Amino acid sequence: MSIYQRSKPVSENTKSVAALLQIGLGISELTAALLVNRGVTGLKEGQAFLNPSLDQLHDPFLLKGMGKAVNRIRHAIAIQEKIFIYGDYDADGITSSSMLSLYLRSQGGNVDVYIPSRQEEGYGIHKDALETILEQGSRLVITVDCGISAIEEVGEMQGKMDIIITDHHTPGQILPPAYAVINPKIPRQAYPFDELAGVGVAAKLVQALGGLDTLKAYLDLVAIGTVADIVPLMDENRVFAALGIRQLNENPRPGISALLQALEMKDKTIDAGKISYSIAPCLNAPGRMTSFRPGYELLTAENIQQALPQAEELVCQNQLRRQTESTILESAMKMVEQQVDLTSQRVIVVSGEEWHPGVIGIVASRITEEYCRPSIILSLDGEKAVGSARSIKGFHLYEALSSCSDLLLRFGGHEMAAGLSLSRDNIDSFRQQICSYADEVLDEEALVPHYYYDEKLPQEQVSLNLLNEIEQLAPFGCGNP
Incomplete structure (x- = not known):
């Protein structure tokens, strides 16, 4: 029905x-x-x-922490202090890292980028990575699209380095003890819009540092990250998407031109749909399958010749991603049909040995769409399980996972999508606990597809x-x- x-x-x-x-x-x-x-x-x-126009963008200094962050970054540039940008491996994170590194270098900044491996490290800030950055001589780290839940990791670096967090994910009750934390979802601040993507928050930092005219050069990257992260295309997001898409069509940067050529889309008009279904999947694919590097190098390439090898690599990686995703989806669907009692379980939790962690989020989306239930897909590796979750209207994933935090090693995300890790031994208890939570907040009508x-x-x-x-x-x- x-x-x-x-x-x-x-x-x-x-x-x-x-x-x-x-x-x-x-x-x-x-x-x-x-x-x-x-x-x-x-x-x-x-x-x-x-x-939509740039003058519709809000004052970036209404965001808590922005003034402090701007002063610290300007000081670092002035004294040629090494700055590390710490990003994420998805399209939102890659566009954020590319934009901020390009801007800071254009101002004379000594900049490097660190993006963790999805397979070896997973999402977010990691202590070992910060130690590596410290060993390379950096005393200033700027996160993009991550960091809001890294309380312990940031705390251990106090006195060793300054960390500026820019993120858009839902914060917990306690914020990391960073030098500055910029997040539109932090309560009790004057900023009027809290639905920015990670790249949108990074764009506000560029706006604060260089002004609206400077931000114009990066609107294509902001549009890609904004559309790819599926945030509401309203308010500032609409401005970013509309003006950025115009730039993609009128004056694409070399990397995008190379990617469109590799996709045989060179003469096609780019819209939000083509970002969602063609450009963003290619940028996401290397981070899902191997390394973020081809996507980052593509977006920061200085000419088409330099970008073409990366563009061709992205297309190949996306084809591999599709094959891997299809295999795991088929296995997960069989498990749901054979092992999940849909009459009593309002959250689907299935797991498989060494399912590729780079594609289980896409599989979770497909399962949720098929069965109209929140779904959590877990990849088993040794004694640990790493998972991706997707939700339906009325079931706030971050709050649901918070109710099960005693069984989880890590988790983070927002209302409709989240990531988590837990011990293999806790999977059955976790399934029971989150299904019990769902029984309290989801009624039968929520489990029926609404159009x-x-x-x-x-x-x-x-x-x-x-x-x-x-x-x-x-x-x-x-x-x-």
């Missing part, structure tokens, strides 16, 4: 707001209704939505002119379907 319903109920108030927008903006009745469904309630908001629509139209009203007008609402994606 599936449920089809309007994304928002129609009321007299929404009709009157839509009528105001239709007249004031000179748009059709349908487009006005679509804007209202996306939270637009005034003419000024409507103008901003239809015409939402904005409006019903008679066939005779559908035209190319209407489709062209709706295209003004692009880029489409999370938060703006």
Whole structure:
């Protein structure tokens, strides 16, 4: 069974707001209704939505820790202190690392980048990595897309190095004792938007350091990371995505040109869909399968000739990723059908020996989509299990994992996606505990697929002119379907 319903109920108030927008903006009745469904309630908001621009970005210094971070980074550049950027291996992390390293080097910074191996180290900040960075002479580390949960690791480095954390993942009750922590999700701060991707937070740091004109050069990278991380394409994310996609089409950097050539997409128009299904998977693939390096080197390449080998490597790695993912998905689906009682278990937890940790997140997404249940896919290696989780509306993964923290070695993430690790011996107890938690917060209706629509139209009203007008609402994606 599936449920089809309007994304928002129609009321007299929404009709009157839509009528105001239709007249004031000179748009059709349908487009006005679509804007209202996306939270637009005034003419000024409507103008901003239809015409994204840099002046719509918020003051970066409203973020806690920003002023302190900017002063420390400027001092490091001035005295030629070695700066390490500590990133993540997904598309959000790679675009963040590429952008910040390119900007700091353009200002004369002595910069290097460290991104952990997904297979050998896993997500987040690691003590051994910080020790390695320390041995290489760096006393300043800037994280991108990670670090908000690294309380112990950061604490052990106090007095040895300064760590500036930029992250967008949900913080715990206690923040790491870093030199500065920049995260729009930290409560009780003046910043008006908390849904930035990791690359969006890094972009705010670049904006604070160099201003809006400087940020323009990196909007393509911000758009890729923002779309790839599936954050709502509203507010600042809409500005980043819209202007960055324009830049990708009008003046792509050498690495992107090389990748489009390798993908045989050189003459195609880039939109959010092509980022999601073509560009981002290629950037993600090396980090999932082997090393982040090809993706980072591609985005920071100075010319197409330098970038082409990396582009071809990315395409090959993505093909390998697809094959590996397909094999694991087939095994996981069989386990669900044979071992999981879907009438009583509201969270799917399955595990397999040495399933490639780089693709289990994608497998979790497929399982969740197929069965309309939160799913946790665990890769077993020795006495340890490493997992990826994906969720459905109404089940906050980070809060669910927090309720099971006594059984976990590490975990982190947000409402819809998370990562975790635990002892193999604790898997059965973990499954029981998280299913018990789900029984308390999920009702039966949440486990039924819901499909939402904005409006019903008679066939005779559908035209190319209407489709062209709706295209003004692009880029489409999370938060703006």
